[in-house]
Structure formats: structure tokens, C-alpha cells
Amino acid sequence: MTSAAVNLHTFLDAFRFIGSNWSLLLDKAAQQLELAGAALGLAMVIVLPIGVVLGHLRRGSTFAIGASIAGRALPVLVLIAAFLTVLGIGFVNNMIALAVLASGPILTNSYEGVARVEDSVVDAARASGMTGAGMLRRVELPLALPLLAAGVRVAAVTVIATAPIAAIAGGGGLGDIIVNQASYGFDGVLGASLCAMALSVLAFALLKTLEQAITPPGLRRLAAFEKGNRPREPVPIAAIGAEIEEET
Amino acid sequence: MIAAQAVASGPVIPNFGGGSKCVVENHAFCWGWVNAHWGDTLQPALVQHIELTGIAVGIGFAIAFSAALVAYRRRWLSGPIEGFSALLYTIPSLALFQILVPFTGITTTTVEVALVAYTLVMLFPNIVAGLNAVPAEALDVARAMGFTRRQTLLRVELPLALPAIVAGLRVAVVSTVSLATIAAFLLPKGLGYPIFLALKEPSPFRTEIYSAGALAVALALTADLLLVATRRVLAPWARRSAA
Numbered sequence: 001m002t003s004a005a006v007n008l009h010t011f012l013d014a015f016r017f018i019g020s021n022w023s024l025l026l027d028k029a030a031q032q033l034e035l036a037g038a039a040l041g042l043a044m045v046i047v048l049p050i051g052v053v054l055g056h057l058r059r060g061s062t063f064a065i066g067a068s069i070a071g072r073a074l075p076v077l078v079l080i081a082a083f084l085t086v087l088g089i090g091f092v093n094n095m096i097a098l099a100v101l102a103s104g105p106i107l108t109n110s111y112e113g114v115a116r117v118e119d120s121v122v123d124a125a126r127a128s129g130m131t132g133a134g135m136l137r138r139v140e141l142p143l144a145l146p147l148l149a150a151g152v153r154v155a156a157v158t159v160i161a162t163a164p165i166a167a168i169a170g171g172g173g174l175g176d177i178i179v180n181q182a183s184y185g186f187d188g189v190l191g192a193s194l195c196a197m198a199l200s201v202l203a204f205a206l207l208k209t210l211e212q213a214i215t216p217p218g219l220r221r222l223a224a225f226e227k228g229n230r231p232r233e234p235v236p237i238a239a240i241g242a243e244i245e246e247e248t
Numbered sequence: 249m250i251a252a253q254a255v256a257s258g259p260v261i262p263n264f265g266g267g268s269k270c271v272v273e274n275h276a277f278c279w280g281w282v283n284a285h286w287g288d289t290l291q292p293a294l295v296q297h298i299e300l301t302g303i304a305v306g307i308g309f310a311i312a313f314s315a316a317l318v319a320y321r322r323r324w325l326s327g328p329i330e331g332f333s334a335l336l337y338t339i340p341s342l343a344l345f346q347i348l349v350p351f352t353g354i355t356t357t358t359v360e361v362a363l364v365a366y367t368l369v370m371l372f373p374n375i376v377a378g379l380n381a382v383p384a385e386a387l388d389v390a391r392a393m394g395f396t397r398r399q400t401l402l403r404v405e406l407p408l409a410l411p412a413i414v415a416g417l418r419v420a421v422v423s424t425v426s427l428a429t430i431a432a433f434l435l436p437k438g439l440g441y442p443i444f445l446a447l448k449e450p451s452p453f454r455t456e457i458y459s460a461g462a463l464a465v466a467l468a469l470t471a472d473l474l475l476v477a478t479r480r481v482l483a484p485w486a487r488r489s490a491a
Contacts, residue, residue: 010350072419073468075426078461081443085454161340165430168447178342179433190350193343204338 014190021188025174025195032173032199035091035166036159039098043155047103048110048148055114055144056136064111071104076162084169094163094171101162102155109151113144146215153207161200174199271455278455289442289456294463297438300428301471304360305421308367312416315368316375317401326376333368341366341430349434359431366427367420374416378409407483414479418472425468439464 018025054060079097087093117140125139141148167175177184177192184192212220270278282290312333319326339347344362352358382405390400406413429440439460446456 007350069422069472072422072426073465073472075429075440075461075464077429077432077440077443078457078464081447081452081457082461084447085452085457157338161338164340164342165433168433168444175342178346186349189346193340193346196340196343197347200338200340200343201335204335 010186010190013187014194017184017187017191018195021191025177025192028172028174028176028192029195029199032163032175032196033160035094035171035173036098036156036163038091038095039159039163040102040152040156042095042099043102043106044152046099047107048152051107051110052114052136052141052144052148055111056132056140058115061111061115064107068104068108071101074100076101076165077168080166080169080171089170091171094166094169098159098162098166102159105151105154105158107151109147109154110144113147113151114140116147117143142216143219146211146219149211149214153204153211156207157200157204160203161196164196271453274451274454276454277458281455282459290459290463293437293439293442293460294467297425297428297464297467300356300359300363300431300438301421301424301467304363304424304428305367305417307360308364308420308424309371309417311364312368312371313375316372316379319372319376320379330369330373330376333365333372336365337369339365341427342433345430345434354434356435356437359428359435359437363424363427363431367424370420370423371416374412374419375409378412378416379405381412382408410483411479414475414483418475421471421475422468425464425471429464439467 051064054064076097079100080094083093083097087096114136121139121143122135125135130138163171163173164175164178165171167173167179174192174196177188178196181189215223268278268280271281315329316326319329341362344365345358348358348361352361386404386408387400390404395403428438429443431438432440432444435441442456442460446453446460
């Protein structure tokens with residue numbers, strides 16, 4: 001199975017499978033996105049406000065950064081299996097397991113995004129008469145947006161890429177085909193794997209573009225300015241172990 | 249079916265051996281099962297898991313480190329390398345294992361290639377950031393003292409970059425321990441395998457899931473602590489940056 005001809009042949013067969021099973025694959029991909037979307041939504045609704053408020057109060061940094069380390073240390077297979085023993089096979093179990101996975105980067109980045117807003121900016125906002133909520137809405141959140149969006153993107157990509165594993169616990173999605181060679185043959189397994197890869201890469205590219213589009217123009221100009229003007233200045237090193245994605 | 253092949257070719261693990269009441273009724277946790285199957289199930293899986301992780305992080309570090317040294321000299325390279333490693337990281341592990349099968353078969357190599365690919369995104373940017381963060385004054389001093397480029401790298405730049413490099417290693421090790429559990433979908437190896445088998449039971453065997461899962465988490469945290477300890481020994485001046 002190592003000669004180039006065999007490889008080419010195997011992949012051609014996989015593409016043939018994709019060609020003749022379009023609707024099945026689209027169905028499974030939609031299922032996978034549905035699960036990933038639900039998990040991401042659940043994580044955002046619960047965790048994003050916590051991170052933003054903690055960041056605003058500049059409190060609980062150990063908790064916020066610890067969350068991302070804990071998130072990485074908990075293998076998704078363990079999460080899915082453990083939740084399955086409690087909640088049984090199905091959508092809810094997988095959604096919660098994936099939501100736990102998504103919470104780490106969202107919590108860390110929403111906390112860091114808001115907490116890293118410079119003190120001088122916060123002081124200026126306060127001096128111009130802004131109160132806590134107004135300051136959060138009009139000053140801290142816009143400035144935190146790039147880091148916040150990066151956190152959501154990392155979480156989204158992680159969840160979409162991990163969702164196939166949920167197939168082992170009745171999660172459906174492209175993973176259903178990948179773990180079922182008995183029914184679909186290796187052509188199907190490889191075809192579904194290629195589709196899962198394409199789906200993740202597409203989601204990554206789309207979210208990255210979206211992220212750049214929602215960055216406030218002022219911050220974009222600042223980033224471009226800094227990029228061109230500090231070739232030899234120390235670059236801040238991301239907090240140890242924290243999943244902080246920064247635009248450079 | 250790949251999974252079925254893996255099951256068939258692997259050692260026969262007597263999940264329900266012993267037949268104690270706790271195991272048969274699948275109680276929340278059966279210490280008896282853990283004691284009885286530590287030697288034939290959990291310990292070998294743990295050892296395999298350490299091997300899978302160690303080899304992946306070792307090779308990944310060698311690649312990321314070399315790439316970072318090149319990107320440190322030729323800065324324009326660091327963006328594309330970082331982008332490429334981020335792209336690799338987005339590929340679902342379950343899919344990447346299968347995509348590699350036509351090239352390397354159902355082997356440990358396949359698993360390692362995928363795990364190595366995933367470490368790059370955590371190692372490369374940290375090593376480059378660590379090197380770039382070396383203060384210009386330190387480099388000026390090194391030049392004033394007559395250090396060659398090689399001496400500057402070994403005695404000034406790398407020691408100062410060490411905390412950032414260890415930070416990258418910590419994330420890489422913890423993530424790889426976690427990702428290596430997915431290897432069980434391809435091979436009867438690692439701590440994911442007992443979990444995989446337990447999930448295949450008509451009613452998933454809890455003790456096996458919890459004990460193997462706890463071992464995976466404990467392994468990740470232990471490795472993390474060891475790396476922190478290593479940094480404290482190698483770079484005692486960086487203690488203030490400990491998170």
C-alpha cells in the first residue's frame with residue numbers, strides 16, 4: 001500500500017465515493033455543523049458573559065486562564081464517554097461534551113480581551129463620565145473584540161474538528177461514515193475524512209475572514225501601524241499555557 | 249471496519265472478567281476491577297500513551313525548533329509557517345488518521361505523523377516569540393563582548409527564550425496527551441483504547457471509562473508539572489512569569 005500508484009488509486013476511489021454520495025455527505029455534514037453550532041452556542045451563552053464581566057472587574061484571572069489549561073487536559077473522548085455514562089447516548093450528551101471543550105478558549109479570551117484594555121483608556125473613559133455598563137459597551141468591548149472573536153473562532157474550529165468523534169456516542173455527522181468501514185468501505189471512510197477536512201478548513205477560513213471584517217477600523221489601522229513600525233521591539237509573550245490568539 | 253480490525257488484532261481484554269456484582273451491574277466505580285485489570289489493561293495503556301505522546305512531542309519539537317531558528321533569521325518565513333501549522337491543526341484528528349492510512353497504513357507511524365503535525369502550531373509560534381522577545385540591549389552586549397552568532401544564540405538568545413519555549417512545550421504536551429486518546433479509533437493503543445472498548449459494550453462500562461479517563465487527565469497534569477519544574481531549574485530567573 002505504499003506505492004504512489006496505489007495511493008492515487010485509493011484517493012480516486014474516495015473522490016468517486018464523494019461524487020456518487022453527495023446528498024448523504026451533505027446530510028452528515030449538516031448534522032455535524034448542527035451539533036457543533038449547538039455546542040458553540042451553549043458555550044457562548046454561558047461562558048462569554050462570565051469572561052467579559054470578570055475581565056471588566058479585573059478579577060478571577062487564575063480561574064479564566066486555568067479554564068483553558070483544564071480544557072486542554074480533558075480529552076474529548078473522555079468527556080464524551082463520561083457524559084454518556086450520565087446522560088445516555090444522543091445529541092445532548094455530545095452537545096454538552098463539546099460545549100465544555102469550547103468553553104476554555106472563549107472564557108480565556110473574553111477575560112483577557114477585556115482585562116487587557118489599558119488602564120489609561122479605562123481612566124479616560126471614567127473621566128469622561130462613563131459608568132460601568134456604558135464603559136463596557138462603548139470602550140472595553142470594542143477594544144476586546146479582536147481577542148474575543150479569536151477565542152470564538154478557535155472554539156468553533158475545535159468543535160467542528162472534534163465533532164466527528166461524537167459519532168461513537170450517537171452524535172451523527174461525517175464521523176458516522178468514518179468509524180463505519182463495514183458499511184461504507186475504505187472509499188467511504190476516506191471520502192468522508194476528506195469532506196470533514198474540507199469542512200474544517202472552510203470554517204477556519206470563513207471565520208478568519210469574518211473576524212477581520214468585524215475588527216473596528218481603528219484597531220485595524222493600529223495593528224497595521226504597529227506591524228510596520230516595530231521590527232525589533234520585544235513582543236509580549238502570551239500568558240503561559242493560555243490559549244490566546246492574537247492578530248499580529 | 250478499521251475499528252473492528254483493531255479490536256480483533258488487539259489483545260483480548262476481559263472487560264467483564266471476574267464477574268463481581270459491581271462489574272456485572274455496572275456500578276459507578278468498581279475498585280475491584282481496577283485492581284484486577286491494572287496489570288493487563290490500564291498500565292500497558294498508560295505506558296503506550298506516554299510513548300505516543302513522548303515521540304510526537306519530541307519529533308514535533310525538533311521540527312518546530314529548526315523551523316523557528318530559520319524563521320528567526322528570515323522573518324518573512326514565520327507568517328507562512330505559522331499559517332500552515334494552524335491549517336494543519338484544523339484538520340479533524342479522526343479524519344487525518346484515515347487520510348494518512350493510504351501512505352503509512354494502519355500503523356503507529358500514521359498516528360505519530362498526525363500527532364506531530366498538531367504539535368507544530370503550539371511549539372513554533374512560542375519559540376519564535378521567545379527569540380523575538382530577546383531585548384536588543386542583550387544582543388548589543390553580546391556583540392560588544394565579541395560573541396559570534398553561534399555563541400550569541402547558545403548563550404544569550406536561547407536561555408532568554410527558554411521560558412517561552414517551555415510555555416509552548418506545556419501546551420503541546422497537554423494537548424498531545426488529549427489527542428492521543430483518539431488514536432484508539434485506529435490502533436489498540438493508548439488510554440483511549442479501554443474507553444473505546446467500554447463504549448462498545450451494550451451498556452458502556454463505567455469503571456473502565458472513569459479509570460482510563462482519570463489516568464489521561466493525571467498524565468497531562470503530571471507532565472505539565474514536570475515541565476514547570478524543569479523550567480524552574482533551567483531558568484530560575486524566570487520565576488516571576490510563572491502562571
